[in-house]
Amino acid sequence: MGKEEIMNDNSFNYTLSPEDFMVSSVWSLPIHGRAALGGKISCATTIATSLKNTVVLVHGPIGCAFQRRINPCRGWNPIYDMTCTALTEAETVFGGYDKLLGAIEEVYDKYKPELILVISTDVSDQIGDYMEAVREESKVPCDVVVSTLVSCEQDSVFTKRGVSIVRNALITQLLETVDKDEIEEDEKSLNITTLVQFPDEGRRYRELHSLIRKMGLHVNGFYFYNNSVRDIKSMPRAFASVVHYASEPWTEFLEKKYGMKYIELYPEPRFSSIEYGPYGFEGVDRLLMDIGKVYGIEGEAEEVAKRSRREAEEALSSHLPALKGKSISVVGSYTGGYAADLVRYCGMKCKLLVLKFRTGTNFDMLLNEAAKERTAEMWHDFFLKYDSDPEILVEPTLEQELKALKRTKPDLIVPPALGTSAWWYEKQGFKTLIPNRLSGYFFRLGYWTVVDAAIEARRALERPCSSEPLLSLLDQDEEYGGLTKYWANNARVFRHVWYEEV
Amino acid sequence: MAEETEYEEQEHLSLDPTQGCQLIGAFRAFHGIKDGYVVLHSPPGCHSGMLLLRTLCDNADARIAFSGIHPRDFIYGAEHKALIALKKVDETFKPAFIALLDACAPAIVGDDLDAVEVKAREDAEIKSKILYFSAAGFHKNMWLGYESALVSLVKFMDTNESLKAKDSVNLIGFKDDGFKSVADLTEIKRLLNGVGVKVNAVLTADEFKQIVAAPKASLNIVLGGDGVKLAKVMNKQFEIPYVVVDYPYGVSATERFLERVCEELDKEVDEIFLSQERARVKESVEKVQFYLHGFYGLSCAIIGDTAKGIGLAKFLSSELGFDVKVLALTNKNFWLEENLKGISGLVQEVLVEPDRFEMERCIANAGIQMLFGSTFDKRLANVERVPLIRFSYPTIDNVALTDTPYAGFRSIPTWLESIVNSLVSRYYEV
The missing domain is CATH 3.40.50.1980 (Nitrogenase molybdenum iron protein domain)
Structure with missing residues (x-):
């Protein structure tokens, strides 16, 4: 059979792929909280691998960029482009802001990316460079997103984990200048957020995508999975987003600025029973009904769920x-x-x-x-x-x-x-x-x-x-x-x- | 030998680095002490990164712990945690030696780890020898960290060891986390044994007591120039002469390696041994002779450190007839200039500690049919649609369990297998 x-x-x-077994191998290493624990930065850089035409610029010494090429979730597949500001002792004393500013221009000249994603390290967080200011001061014809306080350990609170910090920075900063009236809203459109830990999110979300289509809706985008800057800036087109935790600041940002609704996969009170979460038939039924309720299509949702x-x-x-x-x-x-x-x-x-x-x-x-x-x-x-x-x-x-x-x-x-x-x-x-x-x-x-x-x-x-x-x-x-x-x-x-x- | 001060690091605004920081270099040096342990005074990120670098190529040997620095320790300091970690590691693993290395965060805070080292030494419960090594990554790059870490071991060396063991050598600059390092070391020891030379200590791929007894050796062999700073210090302190040799890739380099060692020890090279070895190499060559005819003139690029990269360039060029278009040296060493003289005219372009972006562009423009490098060069090989033969650090996407070295005479079948199979077994569109 x-x-x-x-x-x-x-x-x-x-359908399992060979890469799925690489995922199993990496997760069998005792590094995810047993004998070691990756820092926030490793989670943060993972996000960057899901973005098109994006270059990561680590504001830190060369060691951070060198070893963070290896991601604890994708040990077999390095992150190949990993630039850094190569901070030295001098910058720990005098600050590295000017260097960062120059580095952004240099990185743009070399890679001509759509987006430079600046990520802090222990060193830059500690020396207290006002990194956010480079977004105003750098004169490069591409977007610059700055994500600070990415150093140190993964937190048990999701909103303080590397993946959330960077997602928050990307969405709030890229949409900062996009006004509500510039957006052509699509009332049948939905965003889906991913965890970006594993390869090929598209394959994993194949069924949900189909269910949403059957409900008469369509997916505006997976965030993040192979996104361009334009894709991210198009997020507000959707009427609602499926999110992991509504407490993530970007969810609140989209709600306040664009009136975007959300469907929370893990609502409070969390893990209150073994049947908690969007798993099993009932879990998926609930999720579809929640989506239906937000879009006012409960009937269609119920029909699709049943069928x-x-x-x-x-x-x-x-x-x-x-x-x-x-x-x-x-x-x-x-x-x-x-x-x-x-x-x-x-x-x-x-x-x-x-x-x-x-x-x-x-x-x-x-x-x-x-x-x-x-x-x-x-x-x-x-x-x-x-x-x-x-x-x-x-x-x-x-x-x-x-x-x-x-x-x-x-x-x-x-x-x-x-x-x-x-x-x-x-x-x-x-x-x-x-x-x-x-x-x-x-x-x-x-x-x-x-x-x-x-x-x-x-x-x-x-x-x-x-x-x-x-x-x-x-x-x-x-x-x-x-x-x-x-x-x-x-x-x-x-x-x-x-x-x-x- | 050039002084360290001449090698001030190049200033970069931005850099996609081909080497790590001082912390990684020091870790690589200390982890080679087989009954030792490394304790990082760091947050979990540095620890998990280095643990991964080790564990992905060897699931059984990653002797590294950390002190568990949390964000609040960035403000208040966490010296006490370093001491707790030392005690715990000592109690759990009972290592002969523990290297305590600090990362950037506690170095900025100013944690006094010298004091922790003293406290640990005074603590009767801690039996391991303790060494604090200042390793914050912003101070230096990987190779300078490696060199300084090796030198820091001199303080443990037995100064009373006056009796030199005849025909006994130390190997310096050997890294136990290199691809096929176990097989390489076995082969190098076999070769030296074959000409009547005993290996006293390997720095570093040896037990701590052997490091302590290093001054017993009559000669220090410095592989490719890595660790020459230690050789020089040992020369001064223990009057041990040293010889810098190419990493023994290929027949010629291996023969030269043995000749140089014997010459320094004032010994005759055992010609019978050499001729037996040559005969075995010949058998392998004969089995793939027509492939070698066909591959003569193949263009390649090499991405590796100074010690191994230059050795490989010489082998590929002089023994296989490859056209080495680009040699990218991921990190320098103090013997770089001497080494470069040896490949004058042999390599079309030499890049030293390049930015990865520029290096890849240079190699892409060179037009190659084969790439020699590390795991980090996988994408480049894929984009250029050429085979990647892994030989340099870090190789974390291939495991090496068999006794098939890349060094010495017995390396020839290994190289021939890797090179021939990489081209022959490819799928080509008809």
Whole structure:
């Protein structure tokens, strides 16, 4: 059974590309909050790679530009053009403003870009150059956007993360001089914001794009995905935007200046249940109805939601006999994702829930004890709702987990998206869904994510386990499953200096 | 040797750099101490960047931690965090040596890490040898940081070590994060062993005790000129002579390498060993002879550091008949001028520490059929539609697990495989 068998004109199954497995490789590195954490600047420069005819100018020493070519989310694919002001000791004393001004002119002369995106570093943030002034003072015939306070760590608050800071700078600065009456508004048009972490956002948003068209609307632009300056300046044409968090300053800016509405993907109160968010059939139903409400086309939205969901459910139904009633062990954190889909829509029953917070990202690491308890409660409530009452283990050692697995004997293990341990479960003889094959589940919006989760679960049940994975030659750390002792020690040192000794 | 003061860095308004900062250079030098650890006193960005540079080419060996500087520490300072990190690393990994390096942010704040070093030394619980090295990136570029970091190790060297080991050498300027570095070092040691020379210490790709015992060697071999500043200091302090040799790419350079070493040690070169090695090389050449006939005259560009880039240019030109159109040296070293004399007329254009934009334009205009460079040159190769043979730093999109060196006699089959396969296996429109 393969995806190809069930694909038809109405299907939106995700076709994996080799690059998706590179994404999985990079995310399996313990650098996203476990043994290291990329700074805001790495997230900020990622945005720049999604813009056409744009050159990044890092206002900092050469080391920042050199090493920031390598992005923690795209380690295999460097950012090739990365200019900098090559700040030296003299500028740390006397300031680097004049140098920045000159650099902007030089960069323009060389690259003739549409946009120069100036990004600060620790050094320029610390010496306090009034970087914003170059937007007025530089005499280059292209746009200049300045994004400051990009230095230091990724914040747990989205609006202070590098991706948000740069997006905010780009939108507010480029639209600063675009008045409302200059814009030809299109009342059927919608903007979609992306996270720009992964390659080919267009492919990931294929289904949502289609759903929006079926509702009689059209997408004004994806922000950001291959955008020109003109595309960004055209943002106000749309009547509304689908945004991650309405608290991002640019959302407020567009609302105030152009009266633009928004549909928030993650509204308050956040992560209040396992079914929270635009995932699963209900999540997508809600999203379409929210869009419909904003555009005053609730009827059309409901019709499209019903029809599209029915098509996905029909595709799903062919897999249900293989899944219904089968038992699973869910290994996860605070998000439900595809594990929740298998319970909600495929009739799978959870026998064991293993909550692991240390193997995820910095978001998981930052959860306090109360939040962890609340997460366990949310999962428990969720499972009870769908007729499961699993045993729950929180942060078990590998030995404890294995004992519980042997006791409960689930038909299938469902590890988390960032887990690196599918092979470990298979080695122990348990059929395991391979999260790499659901690459980008959380960054797709549509009904067919559920179908893909079912296909992968079915395939995992049908195929033989990889009984002798080479990875089993490596000793696993008891606390940090998926990491060797060596990397787990690195993670423990990191945890100590970063999360504990604050 | 030229003095450091003559190499004041060129002032740039804007630069797309081909090399990193002093911090990266120092990290590269200290990380080569195999039972050592590097602690960065920095925010997470510098740490994760360097961890990535290491980990993407070797998932098993990235000995780097940091002190966890948060934004508020930019104001109040965070010396105490550096001490906490040193203690934690010492307790967890029990390294023989820890290099504490500060990044730009704490250097601007003025954190007193000399005092932290003293405190750490006085702390009975910390067993590792501690060295604070001022590494803020705005001070210097990568190669100057590398040179100074190597010199900073002299203070640990055993000054009482008066008994010189006969026919024993130190290798200086060897970087353990270079592409195929493990295989290269194995081959270089095999070659030296083949002519009766023992490697005493590799700076840096060795244990700390070997670095301490470096003064035992009778000769310092400086590869391509990298680390010559250390060689000079050791010459002064321990009276160890040094010889600067080309990085041994190809047959001629390898033979010259062994001849120079033997000459300095006042030894006869083992001709039987050399002839056996030549015979093996011949076998490889014979197997691809017609390809080599065909590729003679191929135009190429090389992007690499001074030590390896110049060595490769000589090999490609003199042994394969390639026409080296552009040699872009991503960073200098103190032996640059001497090195450049050796390639006079051999390379059409030499760029030294160029801006990447200008370098790419120059190479695009040169008209090449093959590019030798690093991961960062992938796009250029793609745009020019030519194969990219990775050999220089950083190579983070290829792994090197097999014992197939780029250095020494045994490098010939490796180079021939890489070069021939890169052209033969391409898809060409019919």
